[in-house]
Amino acid sequence: MTDRQRTVLGGALGDCVHVTGTLNFLALCRRHGWRTEFLGPAVAVERFADEAARRRPDLLAVSYRLTPEAAERLFDELRDALERRGIGDIDMVFGGPPPVVEVAERTGMFRAVFGGADGADVEDWLSGGGAGGAGFVVEDDLVARWKAARPRPLIRHHFGLPDVDRTVKGIERIAASGLVDVISLGLDQNAQEHFFHPERMDPSQDGAGGVPVRTPDDFRALKEASRTGNHPLLRSYSGTNDLLAMGEMLRETIKNAWCAIPVFWYSELDGRSERSLEEAVAENQALVKWHAERGVPVERNDQNQWGLRAAGDAVQIAAAGLGSRRPWTSPRWRQWTKWSGAGSVPASRCSASCGQGSSPFRPTRCGPSVNSPRRPGRPWRYVPTSCTWSGTRRPTMPSRPTNWWRPVPWFIR
Numbered sequence: 476m477t478d479r480q481r482t483v484l485g486g487a488l489g490d491c492v493h494v495t496g497t498l499n500f501l502a503l504c505r506r507h508g509w510r511t512e513f514l515g516p517a518v519a520v521e522r523f524a525d526e527a528a529r530r531r532p533d534l535l536a537v538s539y540r541l542t543p544e545a546a547e548r549l550f551d552e553l554r555d556a557l558e559r560r561g562i563g564d565i566d567m568v569f570g571g572p573p574p575v576v577e578v579a580e581r582t583g584m585f586r587a588v589f590g591g592a593d594g595a596d597v598e599d600w601l602s603g604g605g606a607g608g609a610g611f612v613v614e615d616d617l618v619a620r621w622k623a624a625r626p627r628p629l630i631r632h633h634f635g636l637p638d639v640d641r642t643v644k645g646i647e648r649i650a651a652s653g654l655v656d657v658i659s660l661g662l663d664q665n666a667q668e669h670f671f672h673p674e675r676m677d678p679s680q681d682g683a684g685g686v687p688v689r690t691p692d693d694f695r696a697l698k699e700a701s702r703t704g705n706h707p708l709l710r711s712y713s714g715t716n717d718l719l720a721m722g723e724m725l726r727e728t729i730k731n732a733w734c735a736i737p738v739f740w741y742s743e744l745d746g747r748s749e750r751s752l753e754e755a756v757a758e759n760q761a762l763v764k765w766h767a768e769r770g771v772p773v774e775r776n777d778q779n780q781w782g783l784r785a786a787g788d789a790v791q792i793a794a795a796g797l798g799s800r801r802p803w804t805s806p807r808w809r810q811w812t813k814w815s816g817a818g819s820v821p822a823s824r825c826s827a828s829c830g831q832g833s834s835p836f837r838p839t840r841c842g843p844s845v846n847s848p849r850r851p852g853r854p855w856r857y858v859p860t861s862c863t864w865s866g867t868r869r870p871t872m873p874s875r876p877t878n879w880w881r882p883v884p885w886f887i888r
Contacts, residue, residue, distance in 0.1 A: 484527060485536030486514030489549045493540040496570050500536055500589070500597060507601045509534075520549060524556035527565060535567040537585075543574045550582045568600075598627040617708060617732045617772055620656060630654065635661030637682025639693050643700045650704035657732055658701060660711040661685035668748060670724075671717045694728035708732040715741040715748035718762045726771065733772035736762050738798050740780045775799060 483504045485497045494516045501511040514526060527535050537553070539546050557563045569579040569588045576591035587595045614620070621629055632655045636642045649655050663685045665676040673689065681687045688694055694711075701707050710732040714721035718736075725731040741748045742755030750758065766773050775798030778791040 480508065480510045481533040482510045482512065482530070483534040483536055484512045484514065484530055484532035485538070486518040486523065487516045488518060488523060488537050488539045488553065489520065489541070489545065490517055491539045491541050492516040493538070496540070496590075497536060497538040500538075500568075500570055503597055503601060504534075504536075520552045520556050523553060524560055524562075527557065528560040528562055531562075533566065535565055536570070537567060538570050539575055540571050541575075543578045546571070546575045547578050547582075550579065550584060554582070554584055596627075602627070615706065615708065615730055617657075620708060624656065629656040631657040631659055633659045633661055635663075635685035637663065637685070637687065639686055639688065639696065642686040643696055646697060646700040647703060650701045650707050653705040655707050656705070657708045657710060660688075660697065660709060660729075662712055663687045664747075666714075667712055668715045670714060671720055691724055691728050694725070698729040710734075713741075713762065716750065718758050719765060722762055722765055726769070731771065733774055734762070734766050735774040735776045736766075737780060738775065738777045738794065740777060745780070 483501065485501050487494050487497055494513075498513065501513060504511050512530065512532065514523065523535075523537075539549065554563065557565060567585050569576070569585045571579065571588075571590050573591050576588050579585055579588045580591070587600050589595060589597055589600075617629075632649060634642070634645060634649065636645060646658060649658060661684065663681065663683050665680055665683070666685070666688050669675040670688075686697075688697070698709055701709055709729040711725050711729060713725075713734050713736055722731070722734060725734075736759050737755075738759060739752055739756050741759075742750045742752050744752060744755075748755070763773050775795070777794035777798050781791050781794050
């Protein structure tokens, strides 16, 4: 036998026809396993009480978004109506704008009120008060914090003022509020590009675009400022030069929550670094490996970079695929993409009946060999090792067993 499912009954009281807040609250309740019933807009006091007495919900959700004076009268009437029906002790919650929330709090009728400046968070309240708020402190780790906060999403705020001391004080205020889970440090361009080469910095650009951190101790001061309130995580840009050194330093000073690493950006492509495209790709991949070996989450952000430059959907999707798969590191992938004669199968090793071998540039009529038949139901995009077919420029594999088949990867189909 299973426990009875808890029920919440909600509606907008009196003449109030605003129901979006009530519907959102009921949706959150359903996510937390409640069964919900909605009475609709402008529910009269007597009907509210009648339905509560008839359905006997575990929780009565009341909403009102009009004037506080009218709300005070309606709350008194609702209390009297519920007491006349013998359910004056029913659990109730209220949601509305701050002026009406103050009236609701004064009545003492409601277990919780939502919408006030310092009111409860709906997700936290439905979760039993275990997540969020200034007293919510968990391990300084992204995954651990996500597990503790769910189903509430983690809230991130980008922050960095053009002065280290002001940024320290700002982080202290943000942390003390308990409203943010992750503070993403915005560094100025001098720090991103020349942190390890201060002689290359342009003093006129100090503070341009973010906080002008210049030493590891500056990062440590920012981290220390976050050790109050709900102890938000800190993360920072990966930098645009000396990425491995920057990654190690960020891990040691602020315990970087995760690292955003592109495939080819922060290079000569966007002018944020003097790295060539080839150098950027190699160094970015090495940085991904370094973080992965230490269990630090990695964000691939190439699709964002292309999207901000008004690139088409196809480019953004391809960039996301390249960032997630890293196919160029695979020897088999390099073999598959040989489009020259070097990727052909010589005649002496071709098992097809024609005996002339195969080449991407020489049509053949032989089709698959007897030992490597086309799989039933498979399209010709699956290429046997022995031959290519007439007139097409398809990649051919170097010598492999004749029954060895590989599909063309999805992002070049």
